[in-house]
Amino acid sequence: MRQTSRILLVLMVLLAAGPALGGVAVANAPGQASAQLGDEVSCEFPVELEDADGETVVVEEEPERVVALQPNAAQHMWSIGAQEKVVGMPVNQFTAYLNGSENRTNVLNDEGFSDPETVVDLEPDLVLAPDIVPDETVETLRDANVTVYRYPLINSFEQMYATVEDVGLLVGEFEGAAETTASVAGTIQATEAAVEDEESPRVYYEFFQFTASPGTIDHEVITRAGGENIVQEGDFDRAYGQLSDELLVERDPEWLVLQEGAPIPDSEALQQTTAVQEDQIIRIDSNFISQHGPRTLEPLRTIAEALHPEAIESATVGQAEPVERSRCAIADGGQTDDGQTGDGESDDQTDTTDGETGDTATDDDADGVGFTAVGAVAALAVLGLLARRLQ
Numbered sequence: 001m002r003q004t005s006r007i008l009l010v011l012m013v014l015l016a017a018g019p020a021l022g023g024v025a026v027a028n029a030p031g032q033a034s035a036q037l038g039d040e041v042s043c044e045f046p047v048e049l050e051d052a053d054g055e056t057v058v059v060e061e062e063p064e065r066v067v068a069l070q071p072n073a074a075q076h077m078w079s080i081g082a083q084e085k086v087v088g089m090p091v092n093q094f095t096a097y098l099n100g101s102e103n104r105t106n107v108l109n110d111e112g113f114s115d116p117e118t119v120v121d122l123e124p125d126l127v128l129a130p131d132i133v134p135d136e137t138v139e140t141l142r143d144a145n146v147t148v149y150r151y152p153l154i155n156s157f158e159q160m161y162a163t164v165e166d167v168g169l170l171v172g173e174f175e176g177a178a179e180t181t182a183s184v185a186g187t188i189q190a191t192e193a194a195v196e197d198e199e200s201p202r203v204y205y206e207f208f209q210f211t212a213s214p215g216t217i218d219h220e221v222i223t224r225a226g227g228e229n230i231v232q233e234g235d236f237d238r239a240y241g242q243l244s245d246e247l248l249v250e251r252d253p254e255w256l257v258l259q260e261g262a263p264i265p266d267s268e269a270l271q272q273t274t275a276v277q278e279d280q281i282i283r284i285d286s287n288f289i290s291q292h293g294p295r296t297l298e299p300l301r302t303i304a305e306a307l308h309p310e311a312i313e314s315a316t317v318g319q320a321e322p323v324e325r326s327r328c329a330i331a332d333g334g335q336t337d338d339g340q341t342g343d344g345e346s347d348d349q350t351d352t353t354d355g356e357t358g359d360t361a362t363d364d365d366a367d368g369v370g371f372t373a374v375g376a377v378a379a380l381a382v383l384g385l386l387a388r389r390l391q
Contacts, residue, residue: 041165043174043328049166052131052152053138059147062172063125067107069114069137071095072291073128073151076167079294080176088122094287116140126170154292155239156217157224161185161325164294175328182322184297188224190320191300195226195308203227203303204253204275206265207286210240217292225304226311227255245269254278257303259286282306 046060067088068074074089078098089095091106105122109115114137119127129138130151141148149170154160161181168177203222205211212218213231216239222229230251231243248269256275258264260283270276284299305312 040329041169041174041326043169047169049170051150053150057147057149059126059170065122065124066171067119067122067124067127069107069127069133070130072293073130074098074101075291075293075295076164079180080164080168080173082171082173082176085171087124088119097287120144120146128167154217155215156220157188160217160292160296165326178326180294182324184294185323185325186320187297188300189323190315191304192224194311194315195304198226198308198311200226200228201254201307202230202251203255203257204230205257207259209242209265211243212240215239217296218289221296221300222303225300226308227303248273255280255282255307257282257284259284
C-alpha cells in the first residue's frame, strides 16, 4: 500500500487534471474554456457540457450528491465552497488538508484505484473523473447510468481557472468558483507586478528525478514567481522529463525547488550547482503543486517569497485585488454573498495555508509517501508507461 501511495503521488504530479472545457447550453470542443475574461455565464439548470471524452454531459438539476474520484477534483469542490455536496472522494494523505475530508466515504480500493461499486452505492448525482482515472472505470460507471464528467489535463493557470469555473457551473456553485478564480488571478497578477523589475534567478525544479518543461503549469509557477526555469523547449520531447547532467551543470541553477520531505538528489551534477553549493533550496507542498487547482497558488507564493522577499513584502501581495473573470448573467438570490462558503473553508484555500491544512499534508507526505529507492524505481517505471500520454 505504501509503495502504491508513492506511485500515485507521481501520477498526480504528472497527470493532475481538471475540466477546462465546455460552455453553457451549447457544448464546446474538449479542452476549451467555458468563459472568457469578463463574460456573463448562464448559471441556470439544466447544464450541458462536452467533456474530455467528447461525451455530452447533461446535469438536469443542481446536484446534491457529488463524488470526486481524485484529490484534485476534491480540492476544486472545497475551493468553491461546494464541499458539503461531496459524499465520496479519496480519503488519504493526499486529501487530509481538506477540512472534513475524513468524514466522506473513501472511493478507493486497497490498491489505491477508484472502486466503481462503492461509487454506485453512493447514488451520486454527478461524478467528477480527472483524466488519470482509467477509461474502464468511467465506462463502468456510465454503464450503471451514473453521470460522469471527465476532466482533461491542465497545463496552465488559465486552464485551471476554466476548470474550477466549469466545476462550479456543473454543481450549482458558479459564483463561488468565479470568486475563487478571481482571487487567485489577482494574487498572481500582483506577484508578477511586484517582481517584474527584479532579475530572474535560474531555477531548477526536480521530483523523482524528473522536471517540468515549458507548457506545464509547473513551469508557469516558476516564471510567474519571478524565476527562470532552466529547462527549455526541446530539452526533452514531453511535458515532464529528465534533464541531462551536462545541461544541468551548464545552466547552473541558482535555486533548487524540491517537494517537502524529499532529500536533495544524490547527483554529482546537481552537487556542483550554485543552488546546492549555497544551500538555496525551496521546499513546496507536493499536494499543491501536483493537484492543479487554486492551491497551486501556494507553491508560486512560496517560490516568489524565497526569490524576491523584499519585493513581495513591499508590494503587499497578500492584499491583492481580485481579477474578475466571469459572472452569472442572472443573480440567484444570495448566490454571490459570503454565506455561500459556509464556514469559510474555501477562503483558506486561496488566501493562506493555515496550520491545519498545510501541516497535515506535509506530515503525511513525508511519512506516508517517502522517498526510498524502491519507491523511486517503481515510480519511474510508471512514468515510462505514462510518457506517451504526455507527448
